[in-house]
Amino acid sequence: MTDAPRPDGDREVRLPSGAGELSTRPRKTEPISPNAVPVIEAVNISKAFGATTALVDVSLKAYAGRIVALLGDNGAGKSTLIKIFSGVFPPDRGELRFRGEPVVFANPAQARQRGIATVFQDLAVCELLSVTRNIVLGREPQKGVGPLKWLDVKRADEMARSALHRLGVRWERGLDERGVNISGGERQSLAIARAMFFGSSLLVLDEPTSALAVRQAGRVLDHIVQARDQGQAVILITHNFRHALSVADDLTVLAQGRVAAYFRRDQIELDELTDLVARVA
Amino acid sequence: MAQGSGESAKIAPSRGVVYGETARRLMLRPETTALVAVVVLFIVFTILSPQLFPTKLTYISLMSVAAELGIVSIGVTLLMIGGHFDLSVGAALGLSSYFTVVLMRDYATPPIIAAPAAIVVGAGLGALNGALVVRFRIHSFVVTLGTMLIWRGVLIALTGGFPMTVTIPSDFKNIMSGPLLDGFRMSVFWFFLIGALATFLLVRTRFGNWIQARGQNEQAARNLGVPVDRVTIILFMLTSALAAVAGVIQVARFSSVDALRGEGIELQAVAVTVIGGTLLSGGYGSVIGTILGAITFGMIQVGLVLAGAPGHFFRTLTGVIVVGAVILNTAVARRMARSKPLGGFRRSSEAADAAIAAASQEARDGRGDERSRTVRPGLPEEPAQ
Numbered sequence: 001m002t003d004a005p006r007p008d009g010d011r012e013v014r015l016p017s018g019a020g021e022l023s024t025r026p027r028k029t030e031p032i033s034p035n036a037v038p039v040i041e042a043v044n045i046s047k048a049f050g051a052t053t054a055l056v057d058v059s060l061k062a063y064a065g066r067i068v069a070l071l072g073d074n075g076a077g078k079s080t081l082i083k084i085f086s087g088v089f090p091p092d093r094g095e096l097r098f099r100g101e102p103v104v105f106a107n108p109a110q111a112r113q114r115g116i117a118t119v120f121q122d123l124a125v126c127e128l129l130s131v132t133r134n135i136v137l138g139r140e141p142q143k144g145v146g147p148l149k150w151l152d153v154k155r156a157d158e159m160a161r162s163a164l165h166r167l168g169v170r171w172e173r174g175l176d177e178r179g180v181n182i183s184g185g186e187r188q189s190l191a192i193a194r195a196m197f198f199g200s201s202l203l204v205l206d207e208p209t210s211a212l213a214v215r216q217a218g219r220v221l222d223h224i225v226q227a228r229d230q231g232q233a234v235i236l237i238t239h240n241f242r243h244a245l246s247v248a249d250d251l252t253v254l255a256q257g258r259v260a261a262y263f264r265r266d267q268i269e270l271d272e273l274t275d276l277v278a279r280v281a
Numbered sequence: 282m283a284q285g286s287g288e289s290a291k292i293a294p295s296r297g298v299v300y301g302e303t304a305r306r307l308m309l310r311p312e313t314t315a316l317v318a319v320v321v322l323f324i325v326f327t328i329l330s331p332q333l334f335p336t337k338l339t340y341i342s343l344m345s346v347a348a349e350l351g352i353v354s355i356g357v358t359l360l361m362i363g364g365h366f367d368l369s370v371g372a373a374l375g376l377s378s379y380f381t382v383v384l385m386r387d388y389a390t391p392p393i394i395a396a397p398a399a400i401v402v403g404a405g406l407g408a409l410n411g412a413l414v415v416r417f418r419i420h421s422f423v424v425t426l427g428t429m430l431i432w433r434g435v436l437i438a439l440t441g442g443f444p445m446t447v448t449i450p451s452d453f454k455n456i457m458s459g460p461l462l463d464g465f466r467m468s469v470f471w472f473f474l475i476g477a478l479a480t481f482l483l484v485r486t487r488f489g490n491w492i493q494a495r496g497q498n499e500q501a502a503r504n505l506g507v508p509v510d511r512v513t514i515i516l517f518m519l520t521s522a523l524a525a526v527a528g529v530i531q532v533a534r535f536s537s538v539d540a541l542r543g544e545g546i547e548l549q550a551v552a553v554t555v556i557g558g559t560l561l562s563g564g565y566g567s568v569i570g571t572i573l574g575a576i577t578f579g580m581i582q583v584g585l586v587l588a589g590a591p592g593h594f595f596r597t598l599t600g601v602i603v604v605g606a607v608i609l610n611t612a613v614a615r616r617m618a619r620s621k622p623l624g625g626f627r628r629s630s631e632a633a634d635a636a637i638a639a640a641s642q643e644a645r646d647g648r649g650d651e652r653s654r655t656v657r658p659g660l661p662e663e664p665a666q
Contacts, residue, residue, distance in 0.1 A: 126497040138505035140487040
């Protein structure tokens with residue numbers, strides 16, 4: 001598809017003065033269907049903390065079956081934006097829409113109930129709980145008599161196994177392996193598997209590959225693609241442009257709390273992106 | 282262990298290696314230190330007073346000490362696994378004892394009502410601790426230091442500093458702490474019953490999983506929908522309620538309460554918990570270890586008297602054992618966890634992981650990003666493809 005920038009903001013570049021123009025090289029791509037309703041949509045969201053402005057008029061859409069990469073330097077507002085999505089705090093101005101309906105999340109639990117699963121970089125795993133217990137944490141299967149309930153250990157193992165299987169994670173070690181023995185990549189994959197198994201519709205991944213060796217990162221990216229192909233909407237926050245370009249369908253660049261640029265994947269190459277982010281940061 | 286023997290059948294290592302590995306794994310269990318302390322102290326006291334120590338009367342009195350301290354310590358253990366401290370348990374014990382006495386003496390309440398009422402009062406004190414910790418995000422050490430002083434002050438004010446006595450119906454006395462178990466006190470029965478229930482709660486229930494998760498990674502637990510604040514408050518309620526249970530047992534035993542009832546037990550309970558292998562940093566521990574830790578305490582207290590040692594030896598020896606236990610539980614266990622398993626056994630074990638996690642905690646505090654390297658000594662970077 002070789003269309004010009006669409007008026008609805010499909011491609012939109014707003015650079016600080018003097019940053020220069022960007023070239024576009026459209027390629028064959030899968031456009032977003034005009035009828036598609038985003039799983040989550042931020043509309044002109046602003047947020048300030050005291051005198052510090054974190055976000056100004058930021059809009060972002062995440063569609064089922066698409067990965068949107070959120071790029072930007074430290075302090076660009078990425079974390080603030082995902083915290084708004086996951087209900088940690090509300091925006092000062094602007095609107096959040098879930099499947100087209102305006103929503104207000106009073107707390108993270110409400111966002112979770114809508115199927116928004118946020119995987120924070122270093123907070124995915126309890127180190128001394130087994131893989132199984134980590135996966136079912138918060139949703140432990142129980143059995144019991146009347147009000148007396150205890151863990152259904154066998155069922156928990158089944159749930160853990162099928163959660164990993166569904167994402168295509170090859171788990172060669174035991175499910176009784178504890179968190180400390182799980183590598184960083186495995187932790188991310190485990191968290192993604194867990195979120196999907198319990199019915200998430202939007203995965204928000206905060207720097208899932210930042211601390212990983214190349215091979216591990218590749219595997220986590222595979223699992224992210226797998227999640228997308230199974231219909232998840234994915235917001236991928238990353239510093240790594242290569243990782244973003246290798247999996248994302250859409251890219252949004254934040255700079256100083258504003259959307260500095262928006263592209264579909266086929267509209268940009270690595271060197272351009274690197275160059276752009278360097279200039280707007 | 283079962284797994285060790287299974288693998289040994291496959292690769293058939295020498296007997297020495299099997300014994301060595303068994304010993305190594307045993308050393309990694311949290312309960313081992315306390316078990317070793319119990320055995321060593323038993324031998325030492327038996328040598329010191331061979332006529333007096335290894336007798337039933339001794340066992341009865343040391344178990345009676347262990348039971349009351351142990352019941353308090355079980356609550357403290359669960360709380361510490363959940364990542365919190367409670368310094369107010371001693372004062373809570375005293376205050377709920379006071380309520381028991383007042384209800385029975387001044388309001389003629391039958392014990393069947395007074396005892397549960399005192400436990401409810403205990404739980405209420407705990408709820409206050411928990412609410413303060415959760416609401417104001419203050420470290421529980423500070424909160425409970427404050428409430429300890431407050432409750433002790435209230436107790437001194439209420440009693441006027443004088444002991445208060447009460448007539449205890451003999452049935453109640455017997456049920457709580459009568460010598461009905463072949464000479465052993467009923468408090469021992471309650472101690473083991475509560476220990477068994479607490480172990481079940483910790484390892485086989487959803488709430489137990491939440492306690493451990495809270496102690497290991499509060500944010501992760503919160504993100505996954507674990508009601509972390511509710512877990513914290515319930516833990517504090519449980520801890521103070523168990524202190525109240527010990528208080529009721531002491532009222533039944535002594536038929537009285539005084540202003541200093543329970544003083545000092547808060548630190549003894551921490552010591553017992555640590556001897557029992559629970560990590561001070563939370564997330565990991567064992568109620569069975571705590572039971573053994575309480576028995577260690579009972580043994581020191583009774584054994585020293587029988588050996589004719591001066592009273593202050595109790596504190597000194599307790600201190601030595603606490604420090605020794607912590608060294609065994611952390612430093613040595615960590616080294617052993619890092620050490621290569623003998624004869625090609627799998628390295629992994631629950632306790633090894635705990636030791637490594639404690640190390641990784643330090644590494645994280647000190648050196649940030651090196652964690653993943655520190656955490657997984659001797660393991661390949663990734664599982665084989």
